[in-house]
Amino acid sequence: MFRSRRADRIKLLYRDGTGLVMAYKRLEEHIFTWPAIKDGLMALNHAQFEVLFSGLDWRKVRALSVRPPTAAE
Numbered sequence: 001m002f003r004s005r006r007a008d009r010i011k012l013l014y015r016d017g018t019g020l021v022m023a024y025k026r027l028e029e030h031i032f033t034w035p036a037i038k039d040g041l042m043a044l045n046h047a048q049f050e051v052l053f054s055g056l057d058w059r060k061v062r063a064l065s066v067r068p069p070t071a072a073e
Contacts, residue, residue, distance in 0.1 A: 001042075007031035012053070025053060033057045 002011045008031050012023040032052060035042045044052060045063060052058040 003032060003034055007034060010053070023053075025055075027055045030055055033059065 009026045048058040
């Protein structure tokens with residue numbers, strides 16, 4: 001993932017199994033909220049990435065803790 005200096009554009013390169021895909025997004029009135037980079041990497045879970053790519057603040061997304069179902073009696 002690459003971000004422009006103004007933080008209003010991002011490019012994403014990913015492999016989908018059949019080839020390399022590039023996605024580009026530009027926000028007209030806002031900027032992307034970028035995560036902190038530690039040791040040259042930034043880490044986002046799937047939900048946080050979806051929110052970031054939508055142009056929203058990814059820091060407001062939290063993973064839900066789901067308890068495994070108990071055995072039915």
